[in-house]
Amino acid sequence: MKAGFYIGDYKYEVRDIPNREPKESEVKIKVAWCGLCGTDIHKFQGMNGASVVIPPIILGHECSGVVEAVGPDCTLFKPGDRVACDPSYGCGKCNWCKQGFPNFCHERHGVAKGFSEYVYPPEKNVYLISDSLDLKSAAFTEPLSCAVHGLDLIEMESGKTVVMYGMGAIGSLMLQLLSLSGAAKIIVVEKEAEKRKLAIELGASEAVNDMEIEDISQEINVDYVIECIGLKKTMEQAIRIAGKKGKVLLFGLGNPDEFVSFNQFEAYKKEVSIYTSYLNPHTSQRAINLLEEGKIDTKKIISAELNLDEIGTELQNLTHSKKGKVMVYLSGEY
Ligand SMILES: [Zn+2]
Ligand SMILES: [Zn+2]
The missing domain is CATH 3.90.180.10 (Medium-chain alcohol dehydrogenases, catalytic domain)
Structure with a gap:
């Protein structure tokens, strides 16, 4: 074979x-x-x-x-x-x-x-x-089960504001899970116009580029930030734009030789928490349930x-x- x-x-x-x-x-x-x-x-x-x-x-x-x-x-x-x-x-x-x-x-x-x-x-x-x-x-099933585990870790409460980075395959799954999880407002950050359009189709309230999100995050409190790219630049921005009590999930897989830095004092004043998520312990059946019910496009x-x-x-x-x-x-x- x-x-x-x-x-x-x-x-x-x-x-x-x-x-x-x-x-x-x-x-x-x-x-x-x-x-x-x-x-x-x-x-x-x-x-x-x-x-x-x-x-x-x-x-x-x-x-x-x-x-x-x-x-x-x-x-x-x-x-x-x-x-x-x-x-x-x-x-x-x-x-x-x-x-x-x-x-x-x-x-x-x-x-x-x-x-x-x-x-x-x-x-x-x-x-x-x-x-x-x-x-x-x-x-x-597998990529979705990894996304389910990631959202389990941040214990997302409904009715809040989420910023999500990246409309690659995993971001597109994550976005749909976020809308199912009761986020009030989901802002997707994506550099390609075509993928920003897809973000709106899959449930985002808004889709913007990485310059625009800097301004937006000054005006609203970002409760959750989910980074689904794994680039140093976007991971650092994700941590920076998190609001008070903000939870940041660094979901995208980064370069193993690269470090990410952030201003501890800024994070301290907001009580920002940073999460990572590794694989899919015990979430396969739940991913299948979502797929079987047609909840994920x-x-x-x-x-x-x-x-x-x-x-x-x-x-x-x-x-x-x-x-x-x-x-x-x-x-x-x-
Ligand atoms: Zn995979
Ligand atoms: Zn074992």
Whole structure:
């Protein structure tokens, strides 16, 4: 079977790997769709994703598909089941897993490398989806579950003002979650006019550029700032524009070698809190619930549908990734 590898040195290659049967509690899933994540691009550019990268590695982790076979210890699934994956494995036994934080598991690793015709996650990382949900949308389970976790951390109260940076794929999901969470006013900061238009379509009250937000934040108290880009400049501005009692969530993945600075005295006078969010502990089912209920528009976010071979060029040029979410079709089944 074919799989798309990052082989180091800014190189991507589709290789043939053995197609095997599932062991123990593994579920063998014929992958239908897999999203191209910002962390895949990070890995390709020689930076780490959620974990340290030692190539060659199969890329992708946002996948959905149909169960082909199950291991002898698997009790929850059967061939033909339509499923989405949580790619992040927690052992369930270490002190972090026991405290409910599998994202910090000592043995944490990816178990659904979706740029592959088949994946073999253990059954506890697999989620059944209803017939009402198409497999392409179901592949948004992982990125959406990460956004759900981020909003859990800041314990967002309804009726407040939120500023959100970046209308990339993750920002577009986050924005929709914010409107569902009862924000009174959502101001999106985005440099591209076309994406500002999309922001309004997906629930923003206003969409502005990074100059305009400086003035706006002087006039109103910004209660929450969610940064979904990961750039030093926007992260620093996000912290600066937060209002009194403001909570800042630095959600976008930054450059590991770069530092962010802010004026402690200014932050002190406002009691600003800064949050970061790591992965998706226990939020996959809630992401699926949102997708199944049609609460999240995934169609408007997708910029291209490519096959495994076409991803190499995309990773080089980022032509479609700049515009939105790139979906990789494996079986392409709905
Ligand atoms: Zn992802
Ligand atoms: Zn663990």
